[in-house]
């Protein structure tokens with residue numbers, strides 16, 4: 001029996017213009033376009049292997065060493081679309097093995113905590129879709145494949161590209177024009193760095209999907225956001241990326257994070273994702289920018305209290321100098337141990353206990369899209385190696 005396999009890695013992306021609201025829940029069609037930065041895979045990535053064989057009677061998924069099976073409707077929808085594209089190839093060329101009729105085994109690992117507000121679903125669905133597209137030898141371009149990843153998790157469509165990415169909301173009812181596109185490649189503005197402050201938080205607030213539904217149904221402010229604010233900001237932010245204009249990019253990023261959290265608060269019942277530590281971090285970044293007389297650091301928060309702070313490499317000594325001063329007790333600084341002596345000492349006054357609300361720091365940067373890999377998580381029988 002022949003077992004066919006393919007593997008890929010896929011990155012996490014963190015939006016600088018937020019996706020919040022669906023106009024179609026099943027197809028994951030958004031109420032607004034969004035923009036993100038793809039992060040480096042040394043720190044945060046999914047590795048997924050896919051295998052198929054005529055002897056596989058059903059589909060199966062192993063995630064982080066645990067057999068989960070294919071349960072979710074979203075995963076089923078992705079597999080259905082991928083099979084349809086493979087079937088079209090098989091219909092056009094009868095010599096091709098009938099992968100579309102066989103079961104597929106998916107084995108995946110995240111090198112960071114799953115479902116901890118670190119966008120694991122984005123990297124996870126991007127890797128799943130790309131691994132199977134590779135296994136099926138699909139000729140479609142990444143934008144086309146991104147429409148399938150979108151059905152897994154909206155934000156996953158943006159993880160199919162590296163660098164700066166836009167998800168164009170589209171207008172069609174079937175979602176055919178709702179896809180990810182590259183705004184600028186990694187090399188265009190490669191000095192972009194990100195410090196993620198993982199904020200300890202025991203209670204998990206509303207999941208994204210439920211939160212979005214509540215906002216769409218109840219927030220008046222949300223209508224203003226999607227009709228007036230985001231369309232303008234989408235163009236302005238793309239321009240700031242093309243021009244490598246951090247001041248504008250950072251300003252829009254912070255404003256959009258706050259706009260997103262404002263519509264959450266305007267929902268009924270209100271949704272709170274930021275906690276006191278998040279708010280302290282927001283103030284700290286504003287103090288830094290004020291002292292500098294320009295924006296050199298920009299925070300953004302997703303559906304949780306973790307802070308992602310974007311900055312350019314040339315300002316690292318200032319930005320990390322300040323963060324290190326007040327958060328040096330958290331883990332994650334090992335990576336820059338040899339640089340700490342060059343960090344600038346900051347005169348900014350801040351809560352010296354704030355570090356207690358942070359569990360660790362992840363120091364990372366902009367990165368490429370899904371990568372080819374020789375690493376495989378499946379053995380010759382098409383089962384997990386462990």
Ligand SMILES: Nc1ncnc2c1ncn2[C@@H]1O[C@H](COP(=O)(O)OP(=O)(O)OP(=O)(O)O)[C@@H](O)[C@H]1O
Pocket residue numbers: 046063108109110113114115116117118119120121122123124125127128208302303304
């Ligand atoms: N490697 C993977 N392969 C397939 N599915 C995955 C993978 N990693 C995560 N997922 C899916 O994503 C779900 C977690 O998504 P969830 O949105 O709860 O968390 P998150 O993406 O880490 O956080 P957030 O969306 O708030 O940033 C998992 O339960 C699983 O269904």
Ligand SMILES: C[C@@](O)(CCOP(=O)(O)OP(=O)(O)O)CC(=O)O
Pocket residue numbers: 014015017018019020028034121152153154155156208209301302303
């Ligand atoms: C706040 C966000 O991170 C929301 C992400 O939502 P998801 O992509 O996780 O939602 P689903 O489509 O329901 O899976 C903003 C963003 O990433 O743009």
